Amino acid sequence: MNEKPVILIVDDVPTNVQILANCLKDNYHIKVATDGLRCLELVAATPTPDLILLDIEMPGMDGYEVCQQLKKNPVTQNIPVIFVTANDQEEDEEKGLQLGAVDYITKPIRPSIVVARVNTHITLKLQHDKLTAMATHDQLTGLYNRHYLFISANKKIAKAKRHHEPVSFIMMDIDHFKHINDNYGHPVGDIVLQKVATIIEQQSRSEDVAARFGGEEFVILLDHCSLMDAQFKAEKYRQLIEAERPEQHVVTCSFGVVQMNPEGEAIDSLIKRADLALYQAKENGRNQVVIGE
């Protein structure tokens, strides 16, 4: 596993790449592209760069255009770009910064300056990533939080409506969770939440949005998923959770499952219908999956 921050150097002159790589290779994982297209190719692959050092004058796509492409793409727009260029006119620098670059370094390359600036921007980038993760994830379980659910659900629902694709929604609640907390203590309750979350995470596809919705309540938004498939999935979660026995305790969950109305439906409405189905599952004796109206 690679734990060093990744820096992508984009320059068509081998000597420049070599100078930059030499001063950064000890602390960073270095990737290299000698033209704009290869840069965009590498950015789309994993690991995603944490920072890009981008030359401007290159054959084919120049650095300005590469930067524009990066900033247009929601997946890459937050990768900091530092221009490293021989273009030392004020208007060049202004243009680079206006395109979204975080910094502008002029050649000849002074290694100590490059290292200092790169270190600063990498620190800021990693802090930004950490804050983003904290703002979108539940700290205890590592699943997405309610805030992220609403952000992503609106996009996924709009896309599914446009392409006439099915979207399903599962709401689940740990049965008698209060009993677990009251009788075995909150640390055990936390372990139960984490175990349930791990099962949800392991069984989810990368495109699913699995979130902790409230105390012991979880939701999973499944795009490209019919009601029947969602029911099957919920049943699988139910069985796995029942078999898990965290801290030697039998833990069960109740589930409400609904599919989005084909004409489109707001996330609030999906939640409301799934909640009613979940309530029905509880009423029917818990530890079961109920399909909503």
Add this chain to the structure above:
Amino acid sequence: MEQHKKPESVQQVLTKEQIHDLLQVLAEKLQQGDYIDTAEFESIKTGSSDNGLQNVFKQLMEQIAQFDSNAALKTIQNIEAQLNVTINPGQKEDIK
């Protein structure tokens, strides 16, 4: 990230398996766009007793130093054909 270990002597003639492993690491790095410090792979230049192959290895190192990934990958394919080994980046045990 897989770390390449230098063979003990830079003058050492490498076995077919050692060459295969080195080329596999290089091919993987080239495809992934990883920076390759050619100093770490010096041993490959003298890795063969065959002069023709030594020249190809030197050519490969020059292409890598020039960041000409496409040419370097083609050279690796040529070596692969000469040595009758298969280089599949990301996989091991491909000696024919």
